[in-house]
Amino acid sequence: MEQQKKGKLYGIGVGPGDPELLTVKAVKAIESADVIISPTKKMGKPSIALQIAKPYIKPETKLVVMDFPMLSLSAERETLEKQWSENADQIQSMLNWGKTAVFLTLGDPMVYSTYSYVMEFLLDRGMEVETISGIPSFCSLAAHLNLPLTQGEESLGVVGMTQSEDEVAAVIDAHQNVVVMKVSANAAGLAKALRDRHLEDHFVMISNIGMDSEKVTRDIADLEKKVPYLSTVLIKKAK
Incomplete structure (x- = not known):
């Protein structure tokens, strides 16, 4: 057989x-x-x-x-x-x-x-x-907003908010550009990390990208509220 x-x-x-x-x-x-x-x-x-x-x-x-x-x-x-x-x-x-x-x-x-x-x-x-392969949310975010992830000799770090706040902070401190995924897991912790480093005006968050409910914000107060599950943040220290 x-x-x-x-x-x-x-x-x-x-x-x-x-x-x-x-x-x-x-x-x-x-x-x-x-x-x-x-x-x-x-x-x-x-x-x-x-x-x-x-x-x-x-x-x-x-x-x-x-x-x-x-x-x-x-x-x-x-x-x-x-x-x-x-x-x-x-x-x-x-x-x-x-x-x-x-x-x-x-x-x-x-x-x-x-x-x-x-x-x-x-x-x-x-x-x-x-x-x-598929397009990651952070690549789509960058293209959607015409915002380069990295330029020249800049570095890019990727971290998830399911990690500890200390680990997230270490990645933010180590790179000029940082992608933060799974933001809804601890959005308030991310907001605190940004405020502690005076980076309140150096980030953008996009939620539900490509959907009818898509929202783009640069207001840190939005990070201190309930954040949609499909949310990604890009931090750019240089402006």
Whole structure:
């Protein structure tokens, strides 16, 4: 009896919000997939990545929603790894049946993405995986505002507000330009770091980029309020 040929997983970055920013390669993979895997932080809550990719998903394609708890300062690593492993088990089962699966992720799959953890589990098990880059929110922010991320000999640091305030402060102090992601995890802490360094007028925050609810602000008071989940900050010390 001929052995069943194993399938393949594509990890696809759908970009920051605008469906037109998906690459041609990503669209082709989505259109030809047997299964679309849509990650969610909470079961029953709509996936933003799925909404972005929706124009390219065929009606007959199977949709599988998987719970991926958010990585945070308070999250137990052991609990997260257990969930990642269980999700990898489910994906591996699909691949063992010869299915082509697409895992959707916001921005780029290699920038603060839970996909990367599942990818490592599957690679360790000998599964075939291909990752297709997407546009990260900070690159989209820079292009959207015609604001260079770096020029000349300037450095660029990238940090997430899921890290400790001391780690965030160290990155801000070390670089001329700093991208801050996952801002909603501790926006008030970021506001304090900026005020302590007299950088209140040296940042821009964009929320829900490419969506109807998009907002751009340079007012530090907005950082001290509730910040939308899809928010990214760019700090430029030189003006």
